[in-house]
Amino acid sequence: MTADGVLVLEGRPTAQLIADHLREQIVQGIFRPGQQINESMLAAQLRTSRGPLREALQRLCQEGLLISWRNRGVFVRELSAEDVKEVYFVREAIETAAAKALLGAGQERIDKTCRVLKGIVKDLAKQVAASDWQAIARVDLEFHRAFVAGAENNRLNRIYETLAAESRMCILNLEVSYPRANVLVQEHQNILDLLEARDREGLLDAIAEHMERPDGPYA
Amino acid sequence: MTADGVLVLEGRPTAQLIADHLREQIVQGIFRPGQQINESMLAAQLRTSRGPLREALQRLCQEGLLISWRNRGVFVRELSAEDVKEVYFVREAIETAAAKALLGAGQERIDKTCRVLKGIVKDLAKQVAASDWQAIARVDLEFHRAFVAGAENNRLNRIYETLAAESRMCILNLEVSYPRANVLVQEHQNILDLLEARDREGLLDAIAEHMERPDGPYA
DNA sequence: CCCTCGCCAACTGTTGACAATCTGCATTCT
DNA sequence: AGAATGCAGATTGTCAACAGTTGGCGAGGG
Incomplete structure (x- = not known):
């Protein structure tokens, strides 16, 4: 039931639904980096066929979370140290841009965003x-995502969504524990x-x- | 024949090849904004079937160049004035980040990039x-793309690729003529x-x- | 005349089957 | 023994047919 009171049965395209589901699974580490995605098996698990699944996989390839090798299959992207640097560099650029947009957007939007961030x-x-x-x-990434969302720029948000996913992959797979957790809140x-x-x-x-901390990025 | 002397028959995944082809067609205005993509017809034109084509379309949807409505089809994205603002705002953020990376990357990379830009x-x-x-x-967008490429950051490049495509759509479809062409070179x-x-x-x-010119963005 | 209902054509969504390719292993030759 | 070859299983790439949905068109009723 939407806000209009209209029931829309699965309004979003199937490929997008599957892609969102898989993205969540990937960042939770259910699929390991370098691991091959077996299409038949996964399609069966999701109670669908290979067609829609392949479409979803292509979306995630375009996003950069998966990588496709012709006649070999798609694999969970392995993030090198260089990749990690890239992710945090771009995240800084996007968050900086979001901050500028937010500051120029008027008190109302700033207040709204601050309320969300406080929670x-x-x-x-x-x-x-x-x-x-x-x-x-x-939650850490939820903070940054909410911060960028405050800019109300769809492209900024879309880009950051992928970067956030990659960040979670970094944290999970490099098994970087959070140093100085109380400083994190601070x-x-x-x-x-x-x-x-x-x-x-x-x-x-x-x-x-926050992004260029000398002890290495963590979130 | 690659540089190694090895002949790789269509090494890249089919969906990616088709997506690249379609992206070029879209920015050239062969598909008009709002126009529906007829899968059967287009697949026949490309001498393929609907399967691979749909996978390519999903990639372009993820990129934001197309938009998919369930049970209705995929359409060429129409860019509103708000969208245009977003594109140029994010482009400024990305180019700014690229400039910072480039300046911190050593004389060699700067020289190499300058040589390309001069041409x-x-x-x-x-x-x-x-x-x-x-x-x-x-060519205008080729300049900016080459500039960002100088940063040698894959994510920056990937993001900018989409933004460049959207910019070309803006220019083409808003039919904005280039004001003061000589200033452009300057x-x-x-x-x-x-x-x-x-x-x-x-x-x-x-x-x-360059991106926030008062007479409106054009490239 | 205008509104509503139901049919119809066109298109998308999905599926299962078939063809092509790759990987690993056993076999054979040097 | 080591390298090259051929085979078998599994997996991906592709396709054509089927099912479901949408939107338009015209008939019928108010």
Whole structure:
């Protein structure tokens, strides 16, 4: 049931639904890097046929999460150290752009975004207290995604969605534990405060620092 | 025949080949915005079947050049004024990031990139002299693509590829003629000069100005 | 005249089968 | 023994047919 009161049965294209499902599975590490995706087997699991599944796989290939070798199949992308650097470099660029857009968008949007971010920071603190690393990674990225979403730029969001997925793959597969978990909450709170204060220079510096930390990126 | 002397018959996946072909057709305006893609007809034209074609279409949907409505088909995306703003905003962000990466990458990469850009500017001047607007749009974007390519960041390049395609759609479909064509050559030459001089601030400003021109973006 | 209902053609969504290719292993030759 | 060859199984690439949905068109009723 939508907001209009209209029931739309599976309104989105099947390939997109399957792709979203698989993306989630990939970032959760259910498919390991380098692992081949067996089309027949996976299609059977998903109660569909190879056609729609292959269409979904092509979407994820275009996104860069999977890689396709002709006559060999599609495989979960393995992220090299170079890839990790790339992801965090581009994430910084996108978040910086989002910050600029957000600051130029008026108080209302900033307030709205801050309200969302506050809730996420609170959630983050809870997960840090519980030392649930998987959840910390998820909530951490949820913060950044919400931040970028504040820019209300569809292309920025779409791009960041993929980068966030790749980041989760990094965290999961490089098995990087979060160093100094309490600093993590502090840093996100800092970004939030700077946004609320509309401190342009401070915010841009904080984002750059957050992404280029000397002890290596982690989220 | 590859550089290794090995003949690889169609090494790339079919869906990718078809997607690349269609992307080119779309930016050339052979498919009009809002137009439906008839799968059977197009598959027949390409001497293939609907299966591989649909996989290619899904790639372009993921890219955002096409849009898929369930049980209705896929259509060429129509770009609103808001979309155009988004594209140019993100392009500025990506080019800015590329400039930063390039400046921090050492003289060798900068020189190599400048050599490429010089050739493109020369080509641009030629097309401007000939007043071939279609070619001007192509070469203009070739300049920016080469600029971003200098950063040697695969994700940056991939993202920019889509943005460049969308830009060409804008130019073609909004039928925006290039204002002040000679200034066009001058501006690109300026960016090139600033890069060669490693003038960080000047380069970043020039990029921002180039993308945020008051008379509206054009390429 | 306008609205509604039901039919029809066209198209998309899905499936199962067939063809082509690759990988691994056993066999054979040097 | 080591390398090359041929075979077998599995998997991907491709296709054509079938099923389901949509939107338009015309007949019929208010």
